[in-house]
Amino acid sequence: MDPLLLGSLVGVATILVLFSGISVAIGLLLVSAGFLIAFDGMRSLELVPEVLFGKLDSFALLSIPMFIIMGASIASTRAGADLYEALERWLTRVPGGLVISNLGACALFAAMPGSSPATCAAIGKMGIPEMRKRGYPEGIATGSIAAGGTLGILIPPSITMIVYGIATETSIGRLFLAGVVPGLLLVGLFMAWSIYSTWASGERAAMPRISYSWRERFELMPRVLPFLAIIVGVLYAMYGGIATPSETAAVGALLCLVVAMIIYKLLQPSALWAVLRDSTKESVMILFIIAAAGVFSYMLSSLFITQSIAAWISELEVNRWVLMAAVNLFLIVAGFFLPPVAVILMAAPILLPVVTGAGFDPIWFAVVLTINMEIGLISPPVGLNLYVINGIAPDISLRTILLGSLPFVACMLIAIVLLCLLPGLATWLPDLVMGPAL
Amino acid sequence: MDSAMSRQQPASRSFQHAVGWISEVSGWLAAAMIMIAVLLTCQMIFVRYVLNASTAWQTEVVIYIMIGGTLVGLAFVQKHRGHVNVDLLPLWLGPKAARALAIVTQSAAVLVIAVCLFHGFEFWHLAQSRGWTSDTVTAVPLWIPYLALPVGFGLMLLQLVADLLDTLQGHSGTGGA
Numbered sequence: 365m366d367p368l369l370l371g372s373l374v375g376v377a378t379i380l381v382l383f384s385g386i387s388v389a390i391g392l393l394l395v396s397a398g399f400l401i402a403f404d405g406m407r408s409l410e411l412v413p414e415v416l417f418g419k420l421d422s423f424a425l426l427s428i429p430m431f432i433i434m435g436a437s438i439a440s441t442r443a444g445a446d447l448y449e450a451l452e453r454w455l456t457r458v459p460g461g462l463v464i465s466n467l468g469a470c471a472l473f474a475a476m477p478g479s480s481p482a483t484c485a486a487i488g489k490m491g492i493p494e495m496r497k498r499g500y501p502e503g504i505a506t507g508s509i510a511a512g513g514t515l516g517i518l519i520p521p522s523i524t525m526i527v528y529g530i531a532t533e534t535s536i537g538r539l540f541l542a543g544v545v546p547g548l549l550l551v552g553l554f555m556a557w558s559i560y561s562t563w564a565s566g567e568r569a570a571m572p573r574i575s576y577s578w579r580e581r582f583e584l585m586p587r588v589l590p591f592l593a594i595i596v597g598v599l600y601a602m603y604g605g606i607a608t609p610s611e612t613a614a615v616g617a618l619l620c621l622v623v624a625m626i627i628y629k630l631l632q633p634s635a636l637w638a639v640l641r642d643s644t645k646e647s648v649m650i651l652f653i654i655a656a657a658g659v660f661s662y663m664l665s666s667l668f669i670t671q672s673i674a675a676w677i678s679e680l681e682v683n684r685w686v687l688m689a690a691v692n693l694f695l696i697v698a699g700f701f702l703p704p705v706a707v708i709l710m711a712a713p714i715l716l717p718v719v720t721g722a723g724f725d726p727i728w729f730a731v732v733l734t735i736n737m738e739i740g741l742i743s744p745p746v747g748l749n750l751y752v753i754n755g756i757a758p759d760i761s762l763r764t765i766l767l768g769s770l771p772f773v774a775c776m777l778i779a780i781v782l783l784c785l786l787p788g789l790a791t792w793l794p795d796l797v798m799g800p801a802l
Numbered sequence: 803m804d805s806a807m808s809r810q811q812p813a814s815r816s817f818q819h820a821v822g823w824i825s826e827v828s829g830w831l832a833a834a835m836i837m838i839a840v841l842l843t844c845q846m847i848f849v850r851y852v853l854n855a856s857t858a859w860q861t862e863v864v865i866y867i868m869i870g871g872t873l874v875g876l877a878f879v880q881k882h883r884g885h886v887n888v889d890l891l892p893l894w895l896g897p898k899a900a901r902a903l904a905i906v907t908q909s910a911a912v913l914v915i916a917v918c919l920f921h922g923f924e925f926w927h928l929a930q931s932r933g934w935t936s937d938t939v940t941a942v943p944l945w946i947p948y949l950a951l952p953v954g955f956g957l958m959l960l961q962l963v964a965d966l967l968d969t970l971q972g973h974s975g976t977g978g979a
Contacts, residue, residue, distance in 0.1 A: 385892040385900075386907040387885030394914045413922040413951050420869045423861055426843065429836050429868065607847060614843035637833075644833040645884040648875035652885065655872070703886050746888060 365403075367672035374399060374669060378710075379701075388706045389649075389656035396656075396663040403667055412659055419658025420651060423610055424530055429647035430613030431521055434598075436643040437620040438476045438591050440635065441628035444486025447472055450584040452494075453576040460559040462498055463508050466491040467558065470512025471551045474519040476595055479646070480741050484513030484752045492757050501565045502760050503768025507742075508558050510749040510765065511772030512551075514738035517704060519547035520599065524704050524737065526609070527654065528730045531712045535727075536609045537602055541794040542727045543734065546779060549789060550735070553775035561771065590623045603797055650705055657709035670714055677718045684722040685784070688732075691715060692780065695733055699740025703748075707737060731790040732783055739776050742769040815973070821964040825881040828957050832875025839867045859940040866947035873954025877961040901969065908966040915959045922951030 374395065381391045393412075400408040438444075448469040455461040455468070469487045488509040495505035517524040520540030529536035598616040601607050607615075621639070624630040630639070664670045677687070698707045712733070719729050741749045744766065753765050783789055846860035879885055892900040928934075930945035 382888050383890040384903060384907050385887055385889035386911060387880075387887040389885060390911045390914055391887075393918070394910055397914055397917060409917060410921050410924070413918060413925045416918070417869065417925075417948065417951060420872060421865060423865055426839065426864060426868050429871075430840060430843075433836075433840065606851070611843055611847050614840050615847060617840050618844050640833040640837065641829065644829065644836055644871070644875055645879050645882060647836060648832060648872050648879045649884050649886055651868075651872040652876060652879075701888060701890070703888075706886075745890060 367668045368676055370399075370403075370667060371664075371669040371673055374664065374667075382702065382706075388703065389652040392653070392656040392660040392706075392710075396659045399667060400663050408666070411662075415659050415662045416655045419655045422530065423608070424526075424536065425651065425654065426610040427526055427536070427613045428523060428650055429643065430610060430617045431523055431526065432647045432650075433617035433639075433643045434521075434594075434613065434620040435476065435479065435482060436639045436646070437617075437624040437630070439482050439486055440630055440639045441624050443476075443588060443591055443628070444469070444473055444483075445490045446584050446587045448487050448490050450581075450588055453581045453584070456576060460555075460562045462491075462495050463500060463504060463558040463562060464555050466495065467508055467512045467551055467554050470509065471515050471519060471547065472592070474512075474515040474547070475521075476591055479523065480513050480516040480738075481748045481752045483516040484509055484749045485756065487512065488753055488756045492753070496757075500562060501768075502764050504558055504561055504565075505768075506753045506757060506760055506765040507768025507770075507772055508554060510742045510747075510753050510769045511554055511738075511775070513749045513752070514741045514776075515547055515550060517737060517741075518543045518550065518731070518734050520544065521595070521613075522734070523650070524708065524734055525730060527650070527705050528708050528712055528733065530654070531657075531709050532716045532726060532730075534730065535798075538727050538794040538798055539730050540599070540602075541797055542731050542790045544793055545789050546731050546735065546783060549782065550775065550779050553778060554772055557771050557775055587627060590627055591620065594619045594623065653705055654709060657706070660710065661713050664714070673714055674717045674721070678721055684724070687718070687722050688724065688784065691719060692732065692736060695736035696739055699737045700743055701746055702740075703746075704734075704737035704740070707740075708733065725787060725791055727794060728783065728787045728790045732780055735776050735780055735783075739773050742773060815968075815971075818964040818968055818973075821960045822881055824957065825877040825961045828874050829878025829881075832871045832878060835867050835871030835874065839864050839871065842867070862936060862938055862940055862942060866942065866950075869947060870950040870954075873950040874957065876954050877957035880958060880961045880965070904969050905966070908962065908969055912959065912962045912966055915955055915962055919952060919955035919959055922948075922955050926952050 377398070378391070378395050381395050382388060384391070386394065397409060397412070400412075448465060451465040451468045451472075452462060455465045458464055466487060469491070470483055473483045473486055488506075491509055492505050495508075496502065516522065520543050522540065522543060525539040525543060526536055528534065529539050594616055597619075598612045601612040601615075602609055606612070624639070625636070630636060661670065680687075682690075695707065695711065698711060702710075716726060716729070720726055741747055744750070747769075750762060750765055750769065754760075754762055757765075842860055842864050846857045846864070849855050849857050849860075892903055895903060926945060926948040929943075929948045934944040935941040936944055
């Protein structure tokens with residue numbers, strides 16, 4: 365059978381299987397096994413455990429459970445609320461200060477290795493009720509947190525970036541740095557929109573200004589700083605070339621656990637077990653998808669599908685920006701339905717040769733891909749963040765949350781366009797810190 | 803329906819309860835292994851950067867412990883519905899069709915993991931009978947890390963069968979596979 369036709373068949377089968385409610389990892393194994401049996405015979409399955417094990421056999425992967433433990437220990441504490449309150453006390457005099465504090469807290473919390481929904485939950489629990497109490501429009505209150513939460517996968521350290529780095533064999537250090545400027549750009553766009561729409565809604569008059577004493581402004585700082593210090597330390601050790609991401613992350617994980625136990629009094633065995641249980645669940649889930657996606661791409665390449673798709677696209681000789689637009693469209697649609705990790709693992713190995721072949725930078729592409737995934741996180745039908753917000757504020761309809769999030773999706777699209785016009789936004793910082801890419 | 807079920811529940815669900823308990827234990831084991839990987843990596847850094855000594859075996863052993871934790875933890879994550887899924891079709895279908903679909907997907911999952919268990923066991927057996935070792939200085943006998951394949955998939959298979967039984971007996975509605 366023609367590999368391209370076979371490829372479309374695999375695509376359709378994968379979509380059908382994944383939408384059936386089967387877990388993503390098992391679904392990928394199922395599709396892979398099905399096609400391997402059909403085209404290479406039963407014996408081809410013998411290699412599956414070896415491929416699976418081999419995919420996990422990498423020291424770089426260790427950084428995933430490590431960063432997850434860091435995130436889970438931070439999330440188990442009041443750190444998110446403290447961060448939010450501290451910012452709020454500093455920014456209370458700025459117009460739209462509260463929504464700015466919320467977005468700022470999301471961005472800072474994103475700089476801790478939290479997942480996107482975790483960032484939403486941590487900041488939103490405090491931020492949304494407070495914003496509503498002070499008269500901010502519901503759409504802005506919920507939309508800003510939903511969008512702010514997505515920064516977690518762009519601003520380093522980001523598990524999504526680690527997965528991209530592993531799937532495409534790109535430097536994780538470079539990827540982390542590449543997310544910084546676009547992350548700040550997005551925060552800026554989000555803030556600009558929030559201030560404008562709060563002002564335009566005309567409800568600002570009703571908002572009481574609360575003023576805080578200098579003492580109140582400073583008192584929360586010491587509780588937030590240790591975690592920030594650990595993260596900065598981890599990143600410094602990584603870029604200083606002192607240790608690899610996995611090694612520094614292991615030290616960071618241990619330190620975060622210790623800080624959570626000492627400063628935030630996370631001492632009951634049940635609370636500690638909750639942190640370990642949650643991190644175990646998340647790392648096992650992600651690592652299993654990585655292993656299963658390994659089997660999936662083994663199937664694709666042993667049936668010559670990967671190679672044929674790449675060859676076919678390069679023969680099309682389309683304009684490279686038309687190609688990039690098509691890739692973006694594909695990623696957005698995939699992101700609507702699938703979790704970021706799954707999209708990256710399935711799509712990156714196929715897309716990257718095509719994208720680099722058209723002269724795009726793989727690090728830059730990681731940022732564009734990640735912003736596409738962020739859009740998926742706040743869009744129906746499976747936008748995780750929307751449901752997290754819905755859980756925090758059940759009396760606000762999903763429709764309001766969705767409409768409130770839409771302008772932020774527009775901000776993300778603007779960011780993608782800006783990145784296309786000025787690729788330096790993503791590549792300048794990594795090149796500056798780590799030297800020009802080879 | 804509940805009262806009719808409850809009469810036979812103790813007998814009919816004892817398998818699921820036993821499996822659930824095994825999966826919980828495997829979750830503890832997986833968490834312990836991941837924590838050991840954290841501590842061992844920290845120990846390695848301490849030895850290398852503070853004591854300025856060389857580390858030979860740690861990197862490899864840490865990777866194997868992480869893989870072991872992942873595979874052994876599969877069943878635990880399955881029990882707590884932690885394996886991420888996209889349930890668009892079940893939501894779109896009515897409850898009856900969704901239940902039928904759940905039976906199909908859960909059976910498919912049982913089948914796939916059974917295949918992984920079978921070949922995983924063979925792979926482990928091969929490594930053990932031929933005395934394969936890793937091609938590093940440490941020369942780890944590979945049957946030890948490979949043992950995680952049959953054990954992990956075996957535990958996962960048990961949990962998936964228990965989930966399938968639950969769905970068939972109408973205990974859990976449309977629990978995902």
